Amino acid sequence: MRTDLRPPGVLLFTSATPSLIAASEGEGGFHAPSITDFFPPAILFEGTPFQIDRIWIIRVLATVVLLSVFIVAARRAKLVPGRFQNVIELILDFVRVQVAEQILGKNDAKKFLPMLTTIFLTILAFNLTGLVPGLNLAGSSRIGLPIVLALWVFATYWWVGISKHGLGTYLKNNLFPPGIPPFVYLIVTPIELLQILIIRPASLAIRLAANMIAGHIMLVLCFAATHFFFLEAAPAMKALGFLSLAGGFAFTAFELLVAGLQAYIFALLAAVYISLSLEEEH
Amino acid sequence: MTALQSAAPVVVAAEETEVSGLALFLPADYDLLWSTVLTVVIAFAFYRYVLPRFNVVLDERTAKIEGGLAKAEQAQQEAAAALAEYHQQLADARAQAAQTREEARAEGAAIVAELRTKAHDDAQRIVETANRQIEAERQAAAVSLRAEVGILATELASKIVGEALEDSARQSRVVDRFLDELEASPVAQPVGAKED
Numbered sequence: 001m002r003t004d005l006r007p008p009g010v011l012l013f014t015s016a017t018p019s020l021i022a023a024s025e026g027e028g029g030f031h032a033p034s035i036t037d038f039f040p041p042a043i044l045f046e047g048t049p050f051q052i053d054r055i056w057i058i059r060v061l062a063t064v065v066l067l068s069v070f071i072v073a074a075r076r077a078k079l080v081p082g083r084f085q086n087v088i089e090l091i092l093d094f095v096r097v098q099v100a101e102q103i104l105g106k107n108d109a110k111k112f113l114p115m116l117t118t119i120f121l122t123i124l125a126f127n128l129t130g131l132v133p134g135l136n137l138a139g140s141s142r143i144g145l146p147i148v149l150a151l152w153v154f155a156t157y158w159w160v161g162i163s164k165h166g167l168g169t170y171l172k173n174n175l176f177p178p179g180i181p182p183f184v185y186l187i188v189t190p191i192e193l194l195q196i197l198i199i200r201p202a203s204l205a206i207r208l209a210a211n212m213i214a215g216h217i218m219l220v221l222c223f224a225a226t227h228f229f230f231l232e233a234a235p236a237m238k239a240l241g242f243l244s245l246a247g248g249f250a251f252t253a254f255e256l257l258v259a260g261l262q263a264y265i266f267a268l269l270a271a272v273y274i275s276l277s278l279e280e281e282h
Numbered sequence: 283m284t285a286l287q288s289a290a291p292v293v294v295a296a297e298e299t300e301v302s303g304l305a306l307f308l309p310a311d312y313d314l315l316w317s318t319v320l321t322v323v324i325a326f327a328f329y330r331y332v333l334p335r336f337n338v339v340l341d342e343r344t345a346k347i348e349g350g351l352a353k354a355e356q357a358q359q360e361a362a363a364a365l366a367e368y369h370q371q372l373a374d375a376r377a378q379a380a381q382t383r384e385e386a387r388a389e390g391a392a393i394v395a396e397l398r399t400k401a402h403d404d405a406q407r408i409v410e411t412a413n414r415q416i417e418a419e420r421q422a423a424a425v426s427l428r429a430e431v432g433i434l435a436t437e438l439a440s441k442i443v444g445e446a447l448e449d450s451a452r453q454s455r456v457v458d459r460f461l462d463e464l465e466a467s468p469v470a471q472p473v474g475a476k477e478d
Contacts, residue, residue: 035306051312063320067327074335079343092336114333118325143306144313148321206307213306 030228033220038142038213058129059139066125095120095267103271104278112274115156119149120267123208127259130216131252138259141212146205153270154201161277170277200273204266211262215255222248431464432457 040054073088081089095117100109126139140146161170174196175189222244229241309317436453 035303038306045312049311049315051310052316055313056316059316059320063324067324070332071327074332077335077339079339079346089336089340092333114325114329117333118321118328121328122321122324142309142313144309145317145321147309148314148317152321209307 030232031220031224033217033224035213037137037216037220055137055139055142058135058137059126059145061135062125062129062139066121070121091121092117099264099267099271103268104275108275108278112156112271115152116267116271119153119270120263122149123263123266124259127212127262128256130212130219131255131259136219137216138212140208140262141216143205143209146208147201149208149266150201150205153204153273156270157200157273157277158196160274164278165280173279174276200269204269208262208266211258215251215258218251219248219255222251428461432461435460 038055042051042053043057044050044052070088073085077085096109096113099120100113100116103109104112122145123140126145128138129135130138130141158170161174164170165173175192176185177188177192180188225244226241226248229238229244233240436457439456
């Protein structure tokens with residue numbers, strides 16, 4: 001690809017809108033993914049804080065499905081689980097054992113388990129919408145939701161740290177780690193402050209959104225290319241469609257992995273940050 | 283990909299006014315609002331209903347499993363106790379059987395010994411009785427023989443000597459003398475002694 005010669009961002013931020021491509025290629029043409037995908041036109045209340053668009057619909061749908069599944073599972077929960085309940089319990093157990101208890105220990109895990117479960121499942125559900133035909137866009141690919149969840153984590157680890165140690169001790173624990181020569185604090189303390197104020201929540205939110213955006217772009221690229229090669233490209237290039245279709249399959253599988261992985265990482269780091277606030281000294 | 287490649291330079295200029303890349307990471311107000319609403323809804327459902335409900339079920343299951351384990355352990359202990367008791371009984375029974383057999387053997391030996399002694403005694407008694415009978419018969423024979431010998435001898439002598447010996451007193455004397463002579467021989471000793 002000749003575009004490799006440019007900075008990679010150029011493709012992402014400036015690639016063609018359908019109309020422009022159509023103009024250069026004639027009717028139909030190649031629909032390249034672009035960031036306008038993440039800002040679909042408003043359906044209702046345009047320009048107000050209550051604006052409703054395609055992503056809103058996707059998120060509401062994901063929320064409804066998630067809550068339906070888990071509320072039905074909870075309502076039917078029995079002592080001896082059936083197949084459905086086993087799967088649901090497997091997911092809940094995963095959060096409890098692999099995330100909460102692993103990081104926080106059994107005692108603290110109990111207190112933060114609802115939060116970690118909510119975060120994990122919300123992200124998982126919203127990530128998976130990117131793979132659902134017809135939706136094709138992750139609910140977590142627009143930064144609002146990752147930011148809300150990251151702020152929740154941010155507020156929680158500050159609140160936990162302050163309510164356990166008091167503001168002074170909490171800051172001292174975090175900003176002046178013991179065991180290093182005093183002059184190093186000149187460097188360490190600003191970094192740590194930046195860390196607990198900005199880097200932690202920002203990295204949580206951006207990591208999640210960026211992963212989902214990149215995933216969407218890769219999938220759209222593969223499938224749009226397949227469509228173009230099969231239906232509109234010159235006969236000699238049609239065979240390339242198989243290659244891009246195979247790429248689409250591979251990236252779908254990869255996105256499935258990423259969807260779970262990002263949910264896991266977000267919940268895991270939330271637990272880690274909380275545990276860092278709880279620690280006496282580190 | 284040729285389409286993209288040919289389009290890209292054209293697009294660079296045209297697109298920048300529409301949505302800047304930074305917008306991807308700067309949230310819009312409606313985005314934040316609805317994200318918050320949905321997060322709160324989901325969190326509410328999980329905090330209030332889903333997780334407590336599952337906790338109840340899980341706790342109940344844990345209790346049940348622990349109860350079941352305790353019961354199983356108790357049953358196992360009982361079974362072990364029963365087995366030990368059974369083994370004990372078996373060992374007791376074996377010991378008792380061995381003892382009984384030993385006693386029986388001893389008793390049998392005693393009985394055999396007793397019978398042998400008794401048989402021996404009986405045999406001895408039978409032999410003694412037989413001896414005594416033989417002796418008695420021998421004596422009877424001797425007595426009868428003595429009388430008959432006397433008569434025969436007297437008759438014989440009478441025929442030889444004639445009527446001379448018919449006088450009973452004399453006859454008696456002759457016989458006695460004859461018998462005394464007979465008794466002088468060692469074999470007839472007891473008869474002679476009795477006669478005295």
